[in-house]
Amino acid sequence: MHPHQILVILAILAGLAYSLHGPIELNNAIEEPVTSQDQSESLRLKLRGVTKQLDYQCGPSYGSCPSGTCCSSADKSPVGPPTKEIPRPHIGRVPYGPQEIRSCTVPGTIALTFDDGPTRYTGDLLDLLDRYDAPATFFVTGINNGKGPIDDPSLPWAELIERMIISGHQVASHTWSHEDLSKVTPEQRADQMLKNEVALRNILGSFPTYMRPPYSSCLPGSGCREDLGDFGYHIVLYDFDTDDYKNDSPNLIQLSKDIFDRFLNAGNSKINSWLIIAHDAHEQTVHNLTEHMLKTSKRLGYRPVTVGDCLRDPRDNWYRADSTWVGQKNKKKTPKKGPKKSNVPQQVSVDGTCGANYTCLGSRFGLCCGSNNVCGNTTTHCGHGCKKEAGYCAIHVPPNGDAWDPVSPGGKAAKSEADSNVRVVGTAAATSLVLALIVAMWM
Numbered sequence: 001m002h003p004h005q006i007l008v009i010l011a012i013l014a015g016l017a018y019s020l021h022g023p024i025e026l027n028n029a030i031e032e033p034v035t036s037q038d039q040s041e042s043l044r045l046k047l048r049g050v051t052k053q054l055d056y057q058c059g060p061s062y063g064s065c066p067s068g069t070c071c072s073s074a075d076k077s078p079v080g081p082p083t084k085e086i087p088r089p090h091i092g093r094v095p096y097g098p099q100e101i102r103s104c105t106v107p108g109t110i111a112l113t114f115d116d117g118p119t120r121y122t123g124d125l126l127d128l129l130d131r132y133d134a135p136a137t138f139f140v141t142g143i144n145n146g147k148g149p150i151d152d153p154s155l156p157w158a159e160l161i162e163r164m165i166i167s168g169h170q171v172a173s174h175t176w177s178h179e180d181l182s183k184v185t186p187e188q189r190a191d192q193m194l195k196n197e198v199a200l201r202n203i204l205g206s207f208p209t210y211m212r213p214p215y216s217s218c219l220p221g222s223g224c225r226e227d228l229g230d231f232g233y234h235i236v237l238y239d240f241d242t243d244d245y246k247n248d249s250p251n252l253i254q255l256s257k258d259i260f261d262r263f264l265n266a267g268n269s270k271i272n273s274w275l276i277i278a279h280d281a282h283e284q285t286v287h288n289l290t291e292h293m294l295k296t297s298k299r300l301g302y303r304p305v306t307v308g309d310c311l312r313d314p315r316d317n318w319y320r321a322d323s324t325w326v327g328q329k330n331k332k333k334t335p336k337k338g339p340k341k342s343n344v345p346q347q348v349s350v351d352g353t354c355g356a357n358y359t360c361l362g363s364r365f366g367l368c369c370g371s372n373n374v375c376g377n378t379t380t381h382c383g384h385g386c387k388k389e390a391g392y393c394a395i396h397v398p399p400n401g402d403a404w405d406p407v408s409p410g411g412k413a414a415k416s417e418a419d420s421n422v423r424v425v426g427t428a429a430a431t432s433l434v435l436a437l438i439v440a441m442w443m
């Protein structure tokens with residue numbers, strides 16, 4: 001083999017190894033406050049540069065790619081009139097940016113907050129919160145993790161967000177594509193907030209006044225806190241972090257429960273209140289940790305409420321209406337009916353079973369016909385496998401389910417931060433390419 005070829009191959013291997021182990025965290029759910037710039041920062045910026053080039057390579061003339069994989073999802077935009085010109089007065093008594101909010105003010109309240117959703121787990125979380133009659137707050141991201149835009153009607157996210165409102169939860173913003181607001185330009189920062197406003201407005205007719213910065217990063221001196229104040233946002237952090245994103249396995253989640261118990265046991269529900277961060281992007285958070293948090297808070301005398309309620313902010317102040325928006329008002333939702341033309345007239349289910357001849361619509365067992373031919377109202381019935389011909393289906397799971405919820409080779413649900421893995425590989429390839437080119441030019 002020619003020595004030049006060996007050098008090129010070595011460079012490619014070095015690039016791959018470096019990138020795969022390099023400090024790349026483009027879209028992780030890590031919400032630690034960012035306080036110092038470490039020495040890997042310059043490497044990270046370099047790698048970001050490479051990723052940007054890669055993104056640029058998949059512009060319109062290069063064909064299409066699944067959202068959030070190779071084309072930057074930050075560059076995508078929700079459809080519809082901009083919200084930019086809507087006035088943003090600082091109504092109410094709760095402070096807006098540049099001030100940050102780190103705790104609740106009403107004693108005896110506990111505000112559970114869930115970031116990064118909606119995800120495939122959010123329906124189950126809403127079922128659980130319904131069961132406990134426990135309002136919570138969702139900091140919703142517009143397009144992260146390759147899940148597609150939240151307002152895309154062919155995806156399940158919009159209906160989940162509507163359900164949050166109907167069930168008495170608070171919907172707040174966690175930006176459009178989960179960028180670090182301390183590190184982007186003022187224009188990108190505006191984009192991150194305004195695009196998510198448009199998407200949420202497309203779903204709800206209004207958009208939130210509450211937000212949480214991704215990675216809880218909104219550093220003084222970056223202009224972030226002032227900008228968010230100008231956009232009319234309350235910047236919401238937390239009293240303590242459950243670290244649920246680090247402990248998403250049956251073996252580890254006890255650590256998050258221990259953190260929760262330690263804080264709550266140290267307090268007193270007559271005087272204390274809690275503002276707590278978790279993520280509905282994680283399986284164990286939804287199927288294990290949250291019920292523990294609800295049971296423990298109830299046992300210790302706390303009342304679960306939304307962030308707005310734990311700050312005694314009237315509900316009208318949680319959102320800004322877009323009075324020019326008529327999109328949703330015109331197309332009133334009607335529950336999906338059974339098959340239009342069926343020679344067998346469907347009867348309402350009398351025993352809770354459903355299928356070709358029996359519909360759940362109008363039955364006392366729930367409106368959705370699940371994959372097991374039983375009527376019910378939970379995600380198990382209304383979500384994946386729900387039979388549209390025999391009832392209402394609240395959640396239409398997209399046919400390309402893998403695009404928004406990749407399953408790892410082991411079969412276990414993958415980490416929720418789906419697109420970061422894709423990006424790491426993409427970045428590795430790009431870094432190799434750049435290194436190989438440098439070597440080639442140098443010879």
Ligand SMILES: *[C@@H]1O[C@H](CO)[C@@H](O)[C@H](O)[C@H]1NC(C)=O
Binds near residue numbers: 254287288
């Ligand atoms: C829930 O968490 C506990 C540890 O707190 C663990 O033992 C159990 O296996 C978990 N349950 C599920 C269904 O993952």
Ligand SMILES: *[C@@H]1O[C@H](CO)[C@@H](O)[C@H](O)[C@H]1NC(C)=O
Binds near residue numbers: 344355356357
């Ligand atoms: C539905 O009713 C038709 C006509 O009575 C019958 O032939 C068919 O087997 C029924 N289907 C089911 C699933 O019970």
Ligand SMILES: *[C@@H]1O[C@H](CO)[C@@H](O)[C@H](O)[C@H]1NC(C)=O
Binds near residue numbers: 364365366367377
């Ligand atoms: C199912 O939901 C509908 C609509 O919210 C409600 O009217 C009905 O009582 C519910 N049924 C059950 C069994 O929960």
Ligand SMILES: [Zn+2]
Binds near residue numbers: 029030178214
């Ligand atoms: Zn987040």
